[in-house]
Amino acid sequence: MGVGITVERLNAFYGKTQALFDINLNVVANHATALIGPSGCGKSTFIRCLNRMHETIPESRVEGTVRIGDLSVYNGTSATQLRRRVGMVFQKPNPFPTMSIYDNVAAGLKLNGFRNRKQLDEIVEKSLRNSALFEEVKDSLHKKSGASLSGGQQQRLCIARALAVQPEVLLMDEPCSALDPISTGKIEDLIFQLKEQYTIVIVTHNMQQAARVAEFTGFFLLGKMIEFDRTEKVFTKPSDKRTEDYVTGRFG
Amino acid sequence: MSNQALPRPNFSPPAPEQGHRAALKLESTTAPLLQGKVSDVPDALFAWAMRLCGLAVVALLGLIVYELIVGSQLSWHAFGWKFFGLSDWNPVEDQYGALPFIYGTVVSSILALVIAVPLAVGVAVFITEMCPVALRGILSFTTELLAAIPSVIYGLWAIFVLVPIMREYVQPVFAKTLGWTGLFTGPSYGIGMMTAGVILAIMIIPIISSITREVLAVVPQHQREAVLALGSTRWEMIRVGVLRNARAGIVGAVILGLGRALGETMAVTMVIGNRPEIAKSLFAPGYTMASVLANEFSEATGDLYLSALIEIGLALFLVTIVVNTLARLMVWSVTRGHPAKGIA
């Protein structure tokens, strides 16, 4: 089951440049939250702070608190352990090119020492079903490499890979921006289903997508969160003029 | 507040806590599989192991410097700087002057460059600018193949094929036409400085050519087009638009070739005659720093003898480092910003 996320006074830096200013928000468990905003506004940086991927960039720094469920992200948990409970899907599908489909999905488990073959088989099949890919690849699980699939299939493979580790939160950083509309539709359907099991945070610059998929939406601008509320309210009756300008297409 | 005239995203948002679309039946999950504490220790250990390997590389250089300096101490104390100015190499009397070897190394290398540079640059220009695209791969592959031949095989071929050719055909021609310069006089045995220069040239052509090709490839296409647009012939375009731009890089390639030539041992040893004398004529036998090491190191009796040889090794080491570093800097200054294919 999913858990909620609490963010308090989050500031993030790349070297001397500050990218996020005092972000506060609560992500509700088992719901999808969308983060929208123009390019460079910090939404990707924010989501990467949630699973400490931001740290992999040299000279980066984070201040503030983030709690995922009962876990304090920045205080006392190792990044590796955290990331087993928070899955991530990236903008461009990035399956491991030298591994088969099966090995790709099982990677998160195998690389962390999980060896039970029978259980692995079950989990791989389950994850592939949960990401609506199983029927399409069930005959070539071990034969085809992860990179031989189409773009949309690769992204679903990456989702399956993230799900196999059984996280509680799923972070998605513009997962459909590199995909065609049909694949996008399939993945949006998927997100809708996954909400039952996981808490989903999805970054998107496609406002229609946010509207279709998420119950809550946060609007980012220049590193600050301008507004965070139910999607319906953000799009029809936003409290801030800047949000209004953005959703009506005045800029961005 | 809200401007009704502006379009809004067309949507039907999901209401919280509600709503399924057509069912993918989602299979339920259990508690997170991967339990257990994750320790930071393996990461730290691995990082240090890798750093140790990096350190090993630096340690290697340190080892080389240490061995050479320690080994040459005896000779250094005995002769000082004069070691490099004296030309008397006499192991029997324990008198050691390295000048003949320095002379031999320099002359053979310069001779090699004189022969190799026009050929290597010519090949590079042909492959990058003139050659039909289909041939490009084959030509560059075959020139690289030259680099793969071991030095001793070059030497073998040089002794039995090149030397007779030089002796019977090439050197007499030079003696007849250019003998007045004093460079091509004396008996023509075939074994000597000139043959050494030729075989060295053949060996350094691949590296000069491949670096030059990289450097030429990096010249932006619009430079070529600009010159062509002025109504130039292809050669003029190459001369003005490409070679001029790549000048620094080509010089770097040449110096890299020089670095290679300075250290080349086996092939040179087999054809240079191994006589520690300084002679003006290129027909005469000579001796290079690398060759004397190859020939005499394992036979060296006496500590001073050995130490003198190691001192020659130290000098060779220092010279090649300086030359190679200089060359890389020049090539790097031209290719900077362009992904390099890896300098050999």
Place this chain on the structure above:
Amino acid sequence: MNTTSSALAQQIVVPNVGWRRRITDHLMTGVAVLTVVLVLAPLFAIFAYLVYKGIGSINLAFLTQTPKPVGEPGGGMANAIVGTAVILAIASLLGVPFGIGAGVFLAEYGRNRYGDAVRFVADVLNGVPSIVIGIVAYGLVVVRQKHFSALAGGVALAIMMVPTIARTTEQMLLLVPQAIREAAYGLGVSRWRTTLSITLRTATSGIITGAMLAFARVAGETAPLLFTAFGNQFWNRDINQPTAALSLQIFNYAISPFDEWHRQAWAGALVLIVLIVTAVASVRFVVRRGKLAGA
């Protein structure tokens, strides 16, 4: 007006490229072709001679017997072939792990000042003449052991392999997209596991190729073995004794005054080239076989 403008037009005609410039252009093309011919000629000549002079002498005796005493015909280079294999094995065991490790350091932990220093040193080491490396191995091993040995030869060649393999490994690792590493981190895989099982795994074929090229380069080296392995006319089962090597044997035979040995030198040279080419080709073949469909 009309006549003036047409007269003007006639005067502004762009002149044709003069015959002199055209001749120069053709000449230079010819010169370039000539250089290619001149450069490739020795290549073909060498290979032709190797085959022509060597093939007749390669027979079972050559490949299985040790050298006969001076003056006696026959005999072979079996001990030299095996000796080369042994020395190369020692060199690879020592050089490849450190080389790859240094390459991993440079690519994953060395994007900083310290990495730059190591990178610079590796490039410097790549330019050190191999005979100087021989001197160093002599001081390190031969002097300590008080005799020549295959071990010393292996150490010398290993010293040559490390910087080469380090740089090629680094380049191959840098080709692995950062997105792949991030995918692994995102799954909660620790950094060392990611580097080993993901990054290195993805770059494996390139790294193997790089190691093979370093191997091929040192396989033909003679200078560093002159006073480390030193050579041996007999079989040698002990890596701590002077050992024969193909390249050494070719050298000694070539500079000897005996026709019989010259003949064998050509044969040995042909064997050496064939071994080098086979080693490189077989690695490429193995690497290609191991790939999945579509990878």
